[in-house]
Amino acid sequence: MTDRTATDPAARTAAAEGDGRSFGALGALGGIWLREVKRALRDRGQLVGGVSRPLLYILIMGIGLNPYFRAEVYGEVRFVVPYSYLQFIFAGVVVLNVMYTSVQSAVSVIWDREFGFLREVLVAPVPRFVVVLGKVLGGATVATLHGCIVLLFAYFADVELMLGDIVAAIGLIFLLAFCLTSLGIAIAHQVRSFEGFGVFSNAVILPLFFTSSSVFPLDPSLSRTQLLVLYPEWLVTVIYANPLTYAVDALRGKLIGFNQFDPSAGPTILAILSVVFFYFALRGFRRG
Amino acid sequence: MVGGDVSEGTAPVVEIAGLGKRYGRTLALDGIDLSIGRNEVFALLGPNGAGKTTLIHILCTLLKPDTGTARIAGFDVSRQPLKARRQLGVVFQEPSLDSRLTVQENLNFHGLVHRVPFRLRRRRITEMLELVELTEWRHALVRTLSAGMKRRVEIARALIHDAAVVILDEPTVGLDAQSRERIWAYLGKLRRERELTLIVTTHYIDEVDSCDRVCIVDHGKILALDTPEALRARYGVEQVRITPRDLATRTGIMEQNPNAIAEASGDIVLPGATHGVVDRLLGGFGTGISNISIERPSLESVFLTLTGREIRDQAAERPTLARPNARTGEPVN
Incomplete structure (x- = not known):
């Protein structure tokens, strides 16, 4: 993109007037990113949700189920997760917060179409790719921040965080946020109404969340056949098929050092899905 | 002939040749030829459904024409849309500001995506806010402004970058007489200060009198194109x-x-x-x-003679709600 600046009229004006730099497409990307972030941070409701949701899950669900988690099944101890329920659910709560915020940020696509701002963007001399990338990065940034809000509660959930783990966790959170924001935007192009989008997000977020082994563990020491004794087959299948399972697991590995699957599965799946969803988000935008 | 020529001594900045666009069975544009010179104020006049908005949307690179070409400052709108857009400032008929951002943030966003360098951007924002008399509202959220003020912000916004052509699609519709007058005063002032081509569509015929040339379109064709005086002399009764x-x-x-x-x-x-x-x-x-x-003879009567319809009726029946988009059948917003 930088080689373009030589033929860019704005850049030429800049050189002539000594008016500083325009940073080319990067400036445009920054502008679109900044708008998404500002809008989201100004939305008080979203911030309140971002704090109250994790509190609810950690304080009520986490503390409430904590005593039942040690798997002291009378007569026969099958499987013991060496962590408290609060610790176990912590990564899931981070993911839940990221999911809500990512999908919420895609509403801005519908908003832009509904209130005309889309036109301003469409007549701007910016490639569609940059527009969509700016939007996704903006939404992902906000979602990452909301994920980090949950990390602030780590102390109350007995999760001890090392600096290196925090950095790796934030990286994972960002990747997840990028993936989900792209998905949200891709779907927002199809839905096109606020009501429809609300229905969609409720129909997708919670089922995905609950079937990602975020609120209850599978037993890594058991084979699939043995698992099927504990859980019905359809549930196990859904959990294995849910890509979020691996994202939650990878994050949990970073936060409390407990992995049920290969730790590299999460980042790999997220990276692939990010590319796929981003492509659909871009395609939806190109079709207008 | 129906004059498609440019006023003397100026190179055309907008060149349109054989432009055609069809929606299903409706012919929205039927081979339009037109050129508009530098520093010209060009008015586009026509009843609803005449093809004005289609023409404007093609010039804005939002729509692709079926036939023919349109060039803005030498750039083909369908083949080099990014370069053409850089030369364009657009004020749309429907509002297109982000009402959750402040006035300044809206203008700054525009400057950023149009790659206006930092210092020039800051200077232009100040200048343009002064022009439209909204300096005190700089840090106000756009949703707190009145309709007329929003319009003025949009006009300021279209002028933040170095546009060669500024297109204003019904810039004064729905505004009170005082706001309308103000907007035209800004445009007049601006034109004296900067070399700028203005393309304006409007329903208010009295506004067209101050334009250099008036183009009356109906059924996708140019019916007449000339100075307001010449049109009056020729078609007025x-x-x-x-x-x-x-x-x-x-x-x-x-x-x-x-x-x-x-x-x-x-x-x-x-x-x-x-x-x-x-x-x-x-x-x-x-x-x-x-x-x-x-x-x-008024331009009103010129319009009536040429199109057989009275333009004021159009303005009165213009709905404030979203009109269906001819292309997709969905509301345009």
Whole structure:
């Protein structure tokens, strides 16, 4: 993109007037990113949700189920997760917060179409790719921040965080946020109404969340056949098929050092899905 | 001929050749040829569905034409859309500001995506806010502004970057007379300060009088293109305006003159009238008429002659709600 600046009229004006730099497409990307972030941070409701949701899950669900988690099944101890329920659910709560915020940020696509701002963007001399990338990065940034809000509660959930783990966790959170924001935007192009989008997000977020082994563990020491004794087959299948399972697991590995699957599965799946969803988000935008 | 030529001594900055666009079975644009010179104020006039908005959308690179080409400052709008957009400033008919951002943030966003360098951007924002008299509202959220102020912000926004052509699609629709006047005052001032081509569509014919050239379109074709004076001289007709004193006189005049137009104000307008008609009316109705006058040809009558429709009716029936988009059948917002 930088080689373009030589033929860019704005850049030429800049050189002539000594008016500083325009940073080319990067400036445009920054502008679109900044708008998404500002809008989201100004939305008080979203911030309140971002704090109250994790509190609810950690304080009520986490503390409430904590005593039942040690798997002291009378007569026969099958499987013991060496962590408290609060610790176990912590990564899931981070993911839940990221999911809500990512999908919420895609509403801005519908908003832009509904209130005309889309036109301003469409007549701007910016490639569609940059527009969509700016939007996704903006939404992902906000979602990452909301994920980090949950990390602030780590102390109350007995999760001890090392600096290196925090950095790796934030990286994972960002990747997840990028993936989900792209998905949200891709779907927002199809839905096109606020009501429809609300229905969609409720129909997708919670089922995905609950079937990602975020609120209850599978037993890594058991084979699939043995698992099927504990859980019905359809549930196990859904959990294995849910890509979020691996994202939650990878994050949990970073936060409390407990992995049920290969730790590299999460980042790999997220990276692939990010590319796929981003492509659909871009395609939806190109079709207008 | 219907003049497609540019005023003397200026190179065309907008060149349109054989432009055609079809929506299903409707022909929205039927081979438009047009060129607009630098520093020209060009008015596009036409009834609803005449093809104005289609033409504007093609110029803005939002729509691709079926046939023909359109160039902005030498850049083909369908082949080099990014370069063409850089030369364009657009004020859309429907609002297109982000109401959750402040005035300054909206302008700054525009500057960023149009790659206006930092210092120039800061200077332009200050200058343009001064121009539209909104300096004190700089840090106000856009949703707190009135409709007229929002319009002014949009005009300021279209001028933040170095646009060669500024397109204003109905910039004054829905505004009160004072706001309309102000907007035209800004545009006039701006034109004296900067070299700028303005393309304006409007429903208010009186606004068109101050433009360099007026182009009247209907059914996707150019019906007339010339200076306002030349159009008046060529297509305008004198008309007699009668203010009847009572209903009986009113119906009487209407029955005698089948070509008479009854206006909502109660006046009756007789197009193509002469002094003979005035004598006949005064002889026939005498004291039933409280006022009678001969009006010089107006652009209104030019429009009426050419399209067979009165433009004011269009303006009145224009809905404020979203109109269906001809392309997708969805509301345009």
